[in-house]
Every structure is written in structure tokens, then in C-alpha cells.
Amino acid sequence: MRTKRRKILSALLFSFLLTGFGLAQAQTIRVITTTPDLADITKQIGKELVDVESLTRGVEFMHAVPVKPSFVPKLNRANILAAMGLDLEISWLPALLEPASNPKIMPGQAGHIDCSTGVSVIDVPKSLDRAEGDVHPKGNPHYNLDPHNGKVMARNIADGLARNFPQHKAVFEKNLAAYVAELDKAIVRWQQMAAPLKGAKFVAYHSDWAYFAQRFGLQQVGSIEVKPGIEPTPNHLVALAQKMQQDKIPLIIYGPQSDRYPKQLAGQSGAAVVRLQSISGGAAETDSYVKFIEYNLKSLLSALKKS
Numbered sequence: 001m002r003t004k005r006r007k008i009l010s011a012l013l014f015s016f017l018l019t020g021f022g023l024a025q026a027q028t029i030r031v032i033t034t035t036p037d038l039a040d041i042t043k044q045i046g047k048e049l050v051d052v053e054s055l056t057r058g059v060e061f062m063h064a065v066p067v068k069p070s071f072v073p074k075l076n077r078a079n080i081l082a083a084m085g086l087d088l089e090i091s092w093l094p095a096l097l098e099p100a101s102n103p104k105i106m107p108g109q110a111g112h113i114d115c116s117t118g119v120s121v122i123d124v125p126k127s128l129d130r131a132e133g134d135v136h137p138k139g140n141p142h143y144n145l146d147p148h149n150g151k152v153m154a155r156n157i158a159d160g161l162a163r164n165f166p167q168h169k170a171v172f173e174k175n176l177a178a179y180v181a182e183l184d185k186a187i188v189r190w191q192q193m194a195a196p197l198k199g200a201k202f203v204a205y206h207s208d209w210a211y212f213a214q215r216f217g218l219q220q221v222g223s224i225e226v227k228p229g230i231e232p233t234p235n236h237l238v239a240l241a242q243k244m245q246q247d248k249i250p251l252i253i254y255g256p257q258s259d260r261y262p263k264q265l266a267g268q269s270g271a272a273v274v275r276l277q278s279i280s281g282g283a284a285e286t287d288s289y290v291k292f293i294e295y296n297l298k299s300l301l302s303a304l305k306k307s
């Protein structure tokens with residue numbers, strides 16, 4: 001009798017576990033993000049309710065991410081897609097979304113989170129000149145480098161998750177509040193750390209440092225690119241080297257690009273060269289959004305000391 005009852009109990013327990021497991025699986029929200037920053041922030045907001053994957057790893061130049069067929073099924077299965085927007089992903093994401101045939105994550109649909117919503121966009125061109133090759137036709141899309149925009153990204157992600165899964169809204173809001181508090185605390189520390197950077201002039205390879213410079217008081221005086229996305233001409237480099245010598249510009253910042261032009265300019269002008277990360281995830285010390293901002297600040301401070 002006792003054995004029989006035990007058998008029934010174990011059968012019940014087994015089927016309960018199966019159902020419970022099935023439910024848990026069914027309820028996990030599948031989120032695909034375009035960058036590791038957005039993946040990290042989504043994890044902070046969704047915790048165990050989400051299964052998150054970024055399409056890029058942080059080592060790519062975001063304007064030229066290779067279109068991989070393996071991305072298509074991931075997008076097809078996603079409940080939600082979180083993207084930077086402002087055309088940052090224009091050269092590769094639309095080409096993946098079409099074959100992914102997942103209407104709910106298309107731009108403008110409920111499952112598509114445009115994380116640039118609410119960002120004060122800088123460098124908005126007066127006229128649209130994508131025809132000339134400018135890859136920032138809607139203004140500068142590298143807003144993730146200002147940690148205050150990290151809070152905007154987190155808010156957009158929390159709103160997007162709640163829009164699609166309103167039953168978990170309270171959890172998302174609670175996790176958002178905790179993450180924003182963590183960022184606020186870090187921002188106070190970063191502002192103090194960045195004091196020596198105030199007024200520092202720099203030349204950047206690409207214009208990805210505009211928001212960072214605005215937040216921490218640095219001043220960009222030129223770009224290696226002729227305009228965003230357009231490689232330099234010899235004349236442009238000669239003029240830039242002269243300007244750097246005359247104005248004693250101490251720093252050249254570059255990212256995933258080749259170090260050829262930065263090193264060449266450094267040789268001519270005596271400036272220090274520093275390689276920074278414009279998206280998290282490119283190195284172990286930048287595997288979260290908070291660590292990535294910290295890494296860039298520390299790298300800049302140590303480069304400025306050497307210059």
C-alpha cells in the first residue's frame with residue numbers, strides 16, 4: 001500500500017515537474033539585441049525571465065557588421081529585438097530581418113525596441129547627405145557612450161519588455177529602478193574620475209566619441225575620416241597632422257579600425273594614441289556596460305598621462 005502510494009506520489013511529482021519545466025520554458029522571453037551593451041542591460045532588467053543574445057560581440061565596427069546567415073533563425077525565433085536605431089544597424093540589420101520573417105520584431109511593431117527613443121541626438125545634419133556616404137544621416141548614433149543614455153536605453157528596454165509581457169511589468173520596473181540606481185552611483189564616481197580630462201583636445205578616427213566628450217568635457221578637434229564612414233584622403237591627413245602640431249593636440253582615439261593612420265599621425269604630431277571601445281564586450285574587462293564605460297575612462301586617463 002505504502003509502495004503504491006509512493007509510486008503515485010512520484011508519478012504526480014514527475015508530471016508536475018514536467019509541466020512546471022514546460023511552463024518555465026514557454027515563458028522565457030527570447031530577446032535578441034544588436035549590441036552587447038543592449039544584451040547586458042536587458043539581462044539587468046529581465047533577469048531570469050529573459051534569454052538574451054547579442055548579434056555582435058563588440059569587436060566589430062557597428063556600421064559594417066558582416067551579415068551572417070546564422071543570425072536569421074535567431075531573429076525568426078525572437079519575441080523581442082532591441083536595437084540602437086538612428087540607422088546604426090542600417091547596413092546589415094534590414095538584410096537579416098527580411099529573411100527572418102518575424103513580423104512582430106519589425107521596426108514600428110510591438111516586439112521591436114528602438115533604444116534611441118528619448119535620446120537628445122547630437123550632430124543631426126541640416127540636410128540628409130547619405131548619398132555622399134555619410135553613415136550618420138540621422139545624427140550621431142553612438143549615444144551609448146554617455147552613461148546617462150545608458151539609463152535611457154534601460155528605460156526603453158523595460159518599457160518594451162512590459163509592452164509585450166505586461167504580466168511581468170512590476171518585476172521589470174523594480175529591476176529597472178535598481179539598475180538606474182547602480183548607474184547613478186557609478187556616474188558620480190565617473191564624473192570625479194574624469195576631472196583631469198576636462199578640456200582635453202583629441203582627434204578621433206570616427207565620430208563615435210561625441211556623446212562621451214560632451215558628458216566628460218573633452219573636445220574633439222578633428223577626425224581621421226573625411227566624414228563619418230569615409231576614409232581619409234592624403235590631403236586630409238596632411239592638413240590634420242599640421243593642425244595637430246600647431247594646436248599641440250595630445251590624443252588620438254581609435255577603435256576597431258586599423259592602427260595605420262592613428263600611428264602615422266602620432267608619429268608626425270607627437271600625440272599619444274589610445275584604442276578605446278565604442279561598444280561593450282570587445283574584451284574581458286568590458287563585458288558589461290558599466291565595466292565598458294569605466295574601461296574607456298581609465299584608458300583615456302592613462303593615455304593623457306603619457307602624452
Ligand SMILES: [Zn+2]
Nearest residue numbers: 063207208228
Ligand atoms: Zn558612426
